[in-house]
Amino acid sequence: xxxxxxxxxxxxxxxxxxxxxxxxxxxxxxxxxxxxxxxxxxxxxxxxxxxxxxxxxxxxxxxxxxxxxxxxxxxxxxxxxxxxxxxxxxxxxxxxxxxxxxxxxxxxxxxxxxxxx
Amino acid sequence: xxxxxxxxxxxxxxxxxxxxxxxxxxxxxxxxxxxxxxxxxxxxxxxxxxxxxxxxxxxxxxxxxxxxxxxxxxxxxxxxxxxxxxxxxxxxxxxxxxxxxxxxxxxxxxxxxx
Numbered sequence: 227x228x229x230x231x232x233x234x235x236x237x238x239x240x241x242x243x244x245x246x247x248x249x250x251x252x253x254x255x256x257x258x259x260x261x262x263x264x265x266x267x268x269x270x271x272x273x274x275x276x277x278x279x280x281x282x283x284x285x286x287x288x289x290x291x292x293x294x295x296x297x298x299x300x301x302x303x304x305x306x307x308x309x310x311x312x313x314x315x316x317x318x319x320x321x322x323x324x325x326x327x328x329x330x331x332x333x334x335x336x337x338x339x340x341x342x343x
Numbered sequence: 344x345x346x347x348x349x350x351x352x353x354x355x356x357x358x359x360x361x362x363x364x365x366x367x368x369x370x371x372x373x374x375x376x377x378x379x380x381x382x383x384x385x386x387x388x389x390x391x392x393x394x395x396x397x398x399x400x401x402x403x404x405x406x407x408x409x410x411x412x413x414x415x416x417x418x419x420x421x422x423x424x425x426x427x428x429x430x431x432x433x434x435x436x437x438x439x440x441x442x443x444x445x446x447x448x449x450x451x452x453x454x455x456x457x
Binding site for chain 2: 259267268269271274282317321330331332333334335336337
């Protein structure tokens with residue numbers, strides 16, 4: 227079946243511009259995560275959506291970062307007034323989190339490589 | 344705070360030898376421990392996972408062991424091959440406020456030398 231998809235795959239933007247990154251999770255997955263991965267680094271948690279609950283925004287690095295998840299499916303990560311240090315790969319993952327089974331498997335999208343010049 | 348620590352950060356082995364990567368976690372209620380492999384320029388992919396009701400799980404050349412008392416788990420790769428070269432991440436569900444979410448270790452760059 228279709229996996230997690232992200233668009234665009236690559237984005238080059240000028241410093242100070244706003245960007246929007248899109249994530250389409252696997253159909254039926256209730257949990258959605260955004261991570262940032264700088265070159266050669268680990269996975270930095272940004273934000274987590276679970277069903278209709280309020281999102282966990284504890285990983286967002288500044289108020290320039292925000293995310294929405296419409297209709298419990300597609301999510302958009304917005305970065306306002308981009309800075310060079312925002313350059314990284316932004317990964318989205320979805321999970322068929324099931325309270326009864328305590329399933330936490332995450333399935334990652336291919337990522338969006340953001341370059342701020 | 345609650346976290347997941349992973350060691351070593353880099354590991355080089357000769358082809359055919361074994362590789363072991365270790366992770367420790369702090370949340371005693373964690374009950375699911377996956378390992379992800381990320382090849383250069385690609386997305387992380389789940390390669391094996393273990394739940395807290397078992398101590399070991401094997402899948403061909405890959406195995407994961409869990410010690411709940413000591414709160415650590417390990418990835419074992421036997422008969423390593425060049426295609427095993429990648430970054431490996433462990434993870435565990437850690438309490439975050441009222442929720443529990445998968446928290447990743449910092450990753451291990453494994454290089455298998457021919």
